[in-house]
Amino acid sequence: MKKVESLQAFRAIAFLFVFLSHTELCPTGSIGVSMFLVLSGFLMAFSTYRKPMMGPVTFRSSVRFAVAKISRLYPLHMITLGMMLAYTVLLLWKDGFPAASVQKTILSLPLNALLLQTWVPDEAVYFTFNKVSWYLSVCLFIYLIFPYFFNKLRSYTIPRLWFAGFMIVAVQCVSAFAAQMALPEPIRPQLIKWITYICPLFRSGDFFLGTILGLLCIKYDVQPEETAKRSFRYSVLECLCLLLCCVTIIWRQMAPLCMRYGIIYLPVSLLGVWLFYKQRGYLVRGLTNKVLIRIGNVSAYAFLIHQMTIHLMKFLVKDIWLLSIVSLAFTIVFSVVYGKLEKYILVVLIAYLMGTSSMSYYLAKLNA
Numbered sequence: 054m055k056k057v058e059s060l061q062a063f064r065a066i067a068f069l070f071v072f073l074s075h076t077e078l079c080p081t082g083s084i085g086v087s088m089f090l091v092l093s094g095f096l097m098a099f100s101t102y103r104k105p106m107m108g109p110v111t112f113r114s115s116v117r118f119a120v121a122k123i124s125r126l127y128p129l130h131m132i133t134l135g136m137m138l139a140y141t142v143l144l145l146w147k148d149g150f151p152a153a154s155v156q157k158t159i160l161s162l163p164l165n166a167l168l169l170q171t172w173v174p175d176e177a178v179y180f181t182f183n184k185v186s187w188y189l190s191v192c193l194f195i196y197l198i199f200p201y202f203f204n205k206l207r208s209y210t211i212p213r214l215w216f217a218g219f220m221i222v223a224v225q226c227v228s229a230f231a232a233q234m235a236l237p238e239p240i241r242p243q244l245i246k247w248i249t250y251i252c253p254l255f256r257s258g259d260f261f262l263g264t265i266l267g268l269l270c271i272k273y274d275v276q277p278e279e280t281a282k283r284s285f286r287y288s289v290l291e292c293l294c295l296l297l298c299c300v301t302i303i304w305r306q307m308a309p310l311c312m313r314y315g316i317i318y319l320p321v322s323l324l325g326v327w328l329f330y331k332q333r334g335y336l337v338r339g340l341t342n343k344v345l346i347r348i349g350n351v352s353a354y355a356f357l358i359h360q361m362t363i364h365l366m367k368f369l370v371k372d373i374w375l376l377s378i379v380s381l382a383f384t385i386v387f388s389v390v391y392g393k394l395e396k397y398i399l400v401v402l403i404a405y406l407m408g409t410s411s412m413s414y415y416l417a418k419l420n421a
Contacts, residue, residue: 057329057330057332058341058346059329059330059332059337059340059341060092060095060096060326060329060330060349061345061346061349061350062329062337062340062341062342062345062346062349063088063092063325063326063329063349064089064092064349064352065345065346065348065349065352066088066340066345067085067086067088067089067092067352068085068089068348068349068352068355068356068359069085069348070082070084070085070088071085071086071089071185071356071359072085072355072359072377072380072381072384073377075185075359075360075363076363076373076376076377076380077373078373078374078377079302080302080305081302083250083305083313083314083315083318084298084301084302084318084321084322086188086250086315087259087315087318087319087322088318088322088325088326089188089356090191090256090259090260090263090322091259091260091262091263091266091319091322091323091326092263092322092326093192093260093263094259094260094261094262094263094264094265094266094267095263095264095266095267095270095326095330096263096267097199097203097260097263097264097267098203098263098264098265098266098267098268098270098271099267099270099271101203101207102207102267102268102271110200110201110204114200115197115198115199115200115201116197118196118197118199118200119193119196119197119199122192122196123168123189123192123193123196125353125395126189126353126354126357127189128395129354129357129358129391129395130168130183130186130189130357131166133182133183133186133357133358133361134165134166134182134183134186136183136361137182137183137361138162138182140364141158141181141182142158145158157177157178157181158181160178161177161178161181161182162181162182164178165181165182165183165186168186168189168190168193169190170186170187170190171187171190171191171194171251171252171253172190172252172253174243174244174247174248174251174252175247176243176246176247179247179251183357183360183361184360185356185357185359185360186357187251188356189357190253191251191253191256191257193253194253194254194257195253195256195257195260198257202261202264203264206261206264206265206268207268209268211269211272211273214265214268214269214272215269217265218262218265218266221258221261221262221265222258222262222316222319224258225249225255225258225315225316226312226316228248228255229245229248229249229255229311229312229316230309230311232244232245232248232249232311233245233309233310233311241310242310245310245311245314246314248311249311249312249314249315249316250314250315255315256315259315259319259322262319262323263322263323263326266323266326266327270327270330284333284334287328287331287333287334287337288333288334288335288336289334290324290328290334291328291334291335291336291337292336294321294324294325294328295336297320297321297324298321298325301317301318301321305317329341348385350392351385351388351389351392352388354387354388354391354392355384355385355387355388358384358387358388358391359380359381359384362380362383362384362387363376363380366379366380366383
């Protein structure tokens with residue numbers, strides 16, 4: 054599948070939603086995460102469907118697949134982890150190294166480095182250091198189970214795909230409501246947030262809904278129509294999707310606790326991905342502009358960099374609007390610079406792990 058620019062614009066919007074929530078300008082972080090997960094599953098369906106069947110899926114082959122997928126962002130994860138570790142140690146030093154905080158930091162460090170922090174239902178663990186890295190932890194688990202489930206899903210007929218999608222939503226809803234009813238009040242809010250927002254097993258449902266949407270587009274032979282005439286019908290659908298987005302964001306607190314972190318945003322995320330893929334309405338065509346496309350192209354880096362940048366800018370800028378503008382500008386600049394240097398950073402890491410002969414080989418490959 055060639056890169057669809059409108060989906061890059063959609064990716065940029067998802068990133069901006071997450072970014073604005075971290076500057077405390079808009080409470081849009083949860084919908085941004087859902088949009089990212091659904092879009093990732095959708096794109097994975099297209100990128101993997103035309104390839105030969107993965108054959109017998111073993112634990113070793115699944116690990117290789119997951120490592121290959123996560124390796125692009127892992128160096129940046131380790132860089133941001135190191136910087137936030139230094140910042141955390143500085144804060145601990147200012148507080149006199151309290152024993153409880155030191156123990157929590159020591160526990161969280163290996164979990165964070167190995168992207169296992171989301172399996173601990175404690176906010177002080179999964180939101181330690183570079184807080185947004187919890188999303189990478191979720192992705193690592195999804196990539197680990199993807200080969201097995203995708204080999205099943207790609208062979209499904211269209212009715213079975215629809216049924217699988219409805220079953221995923223049903224399981225998410227039933228398990229979320231069951232947890233809300235079963236958990237005692239003192240620990241309910243924290244554990245509900247972990248189960249429905251952080252837990253990789255639960256959030257893999259969002260991803261595979263996106264995968265099923267992608268497979269349905271493939272099997273229905275739905276194609277992007279960026280050159281087709283604009284359609285009034287699609288424009289109406291886009292406006293309804295925008296209205297649904299605004300309603301879920303504004304009224305999210307009225308939803309049951311178990312719904313407000315992810316499930317409530319699934320309809321707008323799925324509809325949004327499909328509309329941006331089709332590219333038939335005036336709204337999507339307008340949003341598919343050079344600025345959003347370029348932000349979308351670096352959004353993977355920006356996602357890992359932005360919260361650290363916001364922390365730094367808060368020392369210099371107090372006004373929330375100015376903070377958002379300045380932090381976004383620096384985040385994009387840092388992301389573009391990292392994107393330019395990424396290959397050379399990987400070469401340095403390879404040299405460190407495998408020796409200078411490997412570095413010479415990969416440098417030759419880069420300059421070829």
